[in-house]
Amino acid sequence: MYSKKIIALFLFLCFTVVGQQKITIDEIYNGTFRAQGMDELQSLKNTNQYTVLNADRQSRSMQIDLYDFATLKKVATLIDTKSHKDLSNGIDSYTFDAAEKMILLACNTNQIFRHSFTADYYLYDIASKKLKKLFDFQVQEPTFSPDGKKIAYAKENNLYVYDLDSNKSTPITTDGKKNSIINGITDWVYEEEFAFVKAFDWSADSKKVAYIRFDESQVPEFSMSMFGKDLYPKMQTFKYPKAGEKNALVSLHIYDVNSNGVKNINLGNYNDFYIARMKWTNDANTLSAQVVNRHQNNLDLLFIDGNSGSAKVVLNEKDKAYVDVTDNLTFLKDNSFIWTSEKDGFNHIYLYDKNGKLKNQLTKGKWEVTNYYGLDEKTNTVFYQSVENGSINRDVYRIGLDGKNKVRLSQYTGTNAATFSPNFQYYINKFSSAAQPTTYTLNDAKFGKQVQVIENNESLASKLKSYDLPTKEFFVLKTAKGNELNAWMIKPKDFDPSKKYPVFMYQYSGPGSQQVNNEWNGTDDYWFMMLSQQGFIVACVDGRGTGFKGADFKKVTQLQLGKYEVEDQIDAAKVIGNYAFVDKARIGIFGWSYGGFMSSNCILKGNDVFKMAIAVAPVTNWRFYDSVYTERYMQTPQENASGYDDNSPINHVDKLKGKFLLIHGSGDDNVHVQNSMQMMEALIQANKQFDSQIYPDNNHGIYGGKTRIQLYTKMTNFIKENL
Structure with missing residues (x-):
């Protein structure tokens, strides 16, 4: 017989263990925390309906299902792969013809670069249910007339x-x-x-x-x-x-x-x-x-x-x-057109006649339009997404073509995105915030009123309760130079303000980018929360040059990429280092791609501030990177040699004091491994000790099989050993 006290203690211990369930790297990358979505969601043009690509795990089949916008009810399954042995490998994507009577199905996709691919294509006639393979070879971008x-x-x-x-x-x-x-x-x-x-x-x-x-x-x-x-x-x-x-x-x-x-x-x-x-x-x-x-x-x-x-x-x-x-160029019936531009200092919507004469600036203000959804020509109403409700948030709005009667349709603060019905009566709202997993709801397009929930990821939210995740706290960090920067911080769940914690900073920092935004966790966020469970504070600061705060803030870095952005990370680390609960001698920084360029610069130029840095697939010299991106911000090396050389980490290797881990995929077609190889050689000739890891044949994303698990385990161990 057990006494009641022993049983109570046993239950308490069980609850404590369960209540503090630890996140593992395996779970992050094996799909444990994956949110449910609406795959390949497409709004039809001719009927008030939408389609979704659904997968049935039990029968290992996929369906393109047709739904009614007004009721959300499934009207029909347009095609089911289990009825067609040719489609046994599933459907990767699909497009309709203009009449929406035929579907082009892409299968067995072979990726070329980031966006390009070849695939086998099948033509499916919806009425006759006939499927035929178009060619006995793979093609690119087939498009109906x-x-x-x-x-x-x-x-x-x-x-x-x-x-x-x-x-x-x-x-x-x-x-x-x-x-x-x-x-x-x-x-x-x-x-x-x-x-x-x-x-x-x-x-x-x-x-x-x-x-x-x-x-x-x-x-x-x-x-x-x-x-x-x-x-x-x-x-x-x-x-x-x-x-x-x-x-x-x-x-x-x-x-x-x-x-x-x-x-x-x-x-x-x-x-x-x-x-x-x-x-x-x-x-x-x-x-x-x-x-x-x-x-x-x-x-x-x-x-x-x-x-x-x-x-x-x-x-x-x-x-x-x-x-x-701009991708927002939209022609109206009379060939007048909608255009977005940041010519007044912020990205806004403009209406021009068919000869290019300005008719009206529809939106105005010190905030950015982030997406243009369309025009309801019956009511002359434009629908768009913007950051008017704070640069870390996204909301859906409508406004008249005359620039009047603006209405915020979003009900909740966070990241809202819309897919409108063809008649603009309804829209499917995709919403999430740092505290709320992604939800899909049907909303009316007049005032944004929620009609029905489609998917709320309740099972994911329920699963996460046992992990008792820390919260992502958003704030504005002011540097000693007076720059006000968006930031977030994740503290350990058992945070004790009287303790001193090490801080691991994450950033990307590229022109027009944003890492401090109020939306649901990406895979890296789970990793950051895992680090917080192991006693680290994780912080992220969007410095000057990042997006959604106007052209001046974004374009201040012109001709000298890596100058002001690096200053801001160093200055932000100094501010954070002075918090009473931070051990200023234990601040590290991490970034990938542009973020790797930045973290490399920070450990070198900020060698008295950062104890360690991890750089994944970094640009180490802008002379190695492509013309279109680099020259947009830097002009050519022939015109701006000092802009290229002054802020390339490869030229500052003699400043290394802290611990540095350099990681690259050898098959990176984007930021070539040449960047890391020449950086390594420069470090070697400066007689500097550092750690490195090459991932054979991996591209800029470094993934596939167990790659991500091995990579994040390596980075975790490096942080624990050196911070």
């Missing part, structure tokens, strides 16, 4: 048009060649820095295909050894223009489907330029293109006549630093 009769696609650097009636492909181009000529698909640097892959577009009448051609024959090549498991490594060679080097020569062309003729657009007024965006307007004969000069401080929006090929500038933007390319 607006009339649904043809599909344009890219294969091995050439463009083709496939006719659905005759099942025949006709080549648009024939001169495509690897590492030389690319038609209709962007080159490496466009894909990475202008963030698009498909460089072709159908005209509204399905009679023409406009495309960009890249001549990269003069662009210097970069080669990487891919070690694999064979006796000899393979070489991967691709064109990569580094800062100040030759870019691909781009040209714009219009293909006539009926005559098979190609018209070359005369852009002779421009020299050493980028075509950063291209799309047909609602006028079937007018093509738009955003042409940017190499410095990226002058942007022309061109309207091009599809018959004559003549181009005229309808809008020009200049900036003393750089002009951001």
Whole structure:
């Protein structure tokens, strides 16, 4: 017999153990904390419905399910992979034709770079339920013509048009060649820095295909050894223009489907330029293109006549630093258009007539529009997302086309994002905050009233109760120089203000970025909470140069990346070091990519402030990085040598005092391992001790198999041993 006291003590101990359940790195990276979402959510155009790609784990099948916006009820399963043996590997993504009677299914995707991939494509007829594989080879970016009769696609650097009636492909181009000529698909640097892959577009009448051609024959090549498991490594060679080097020569062309003729657009007024965006307007004969000069401080929006090929500038933007390319260009029925710009110092929405004359600035204020969702032309109402309610938050708003009657639709403070129904009566709101897992709700678009919960991740919230997670505290940190910076801090759950804690700082700091934002945990947040369970305070500060606080705050770093951002991290560490509960002799810093560039600089330039640093895949010298990104902020090394050299960590290795861990993937096509190799050599020649880890054949993300678990275990051990 046990006494009641012993039973009570036993229960108390059990509860204590359960109540303080420790996060493990395995759990973080095996999906234990994964939130439920709405995969491949697409709002239809013709009916008030939406589709979601669902997976059934038991039957190992996937379905594209159709739902009604007003009731959230499932109307139909459009396709189920278990009915089609060809789809046994599942569906990766899907697109509809304009009539929404056919679906293109992408399967067996093979990634090329960050956004680009080839895949097997299947055409599915919804009414007849017939599925057919389009080609016996993989292609890129197949796109329905607006009339649904043809599909344009890219294969091995050439463009083709496939006719659905005759099942025949006709080549648009024939001169495509690897590492030389690319038609209709962007080159490496466009894909990475202008963030698009498909460089072709159908005209509204399905009679023409406009495309960009890249001549990269003069662009210097970069080669990487891919070690694999064979006796000899393979070489991967691709064109990569580094800062100040030759870019691909781009040209714009219009293909006539009926005559098979190609018209070359005369852009002779421009020299050493980028075509950063291209799309047909609602006028079937007018093509738009955003042409940017190499410095990226002058942007022309061109309207091009599809018959004559003549181009005229309808809008020009200049900036003393750089002009951001916009994805929000939207043409209305009369070819007037919506445009977003930060020309008044903050990103806002503008309405222009079809000739490029400004009709109205719809939004104004010392805050940024972060997304444009669309225009309800029946009520002349524009829907958008902004940071008006604080730069760390996102809210959904509506406003009249006349700039009046603005309404905040969001009900809760945090990060809100919307997917609107075709008639703009409803929207699906995706909401989360640092304290609330992601929820999906149906809301009415007039006042934002919540109609119904779709997914609230209750099971995840319930699972997390046993971990008793610490809270992420947001605050504004003021440096000794008077700079006010957004910050967050995670303290141990059993925080004792009379103790002195070590602090581990995390940052990214790149131009226009944001790490201090009020949304639900990413995988790194669980790692930071795990570190807090082991007695560390984790902090993050968004210094000058980061985004969503206006152009002046963002562009202060122009021509000298790594100067003010590093100052701000060092100054912030000094402020935090003076908190009564912080051991100022035990402050570390970590970052990845731009953040690795920063953490390297901090351990060197702030060698009396930081005890240790971890840099993953860092740029160590801006001369090694690509032209489009680097020159946007730095111009060329030929024009701004000191800007490049003064703040590259490779030139400050003699200052190393603390513990430094340098990590890189050898197959990183983005920030080449050359950065870390030359940094290592510089450290060796400065006779400095440091730690390093190379991940064979891994790209910039460093993942796959057990890689992330091994990487984060290594970093955790390094922090525990050196902080």
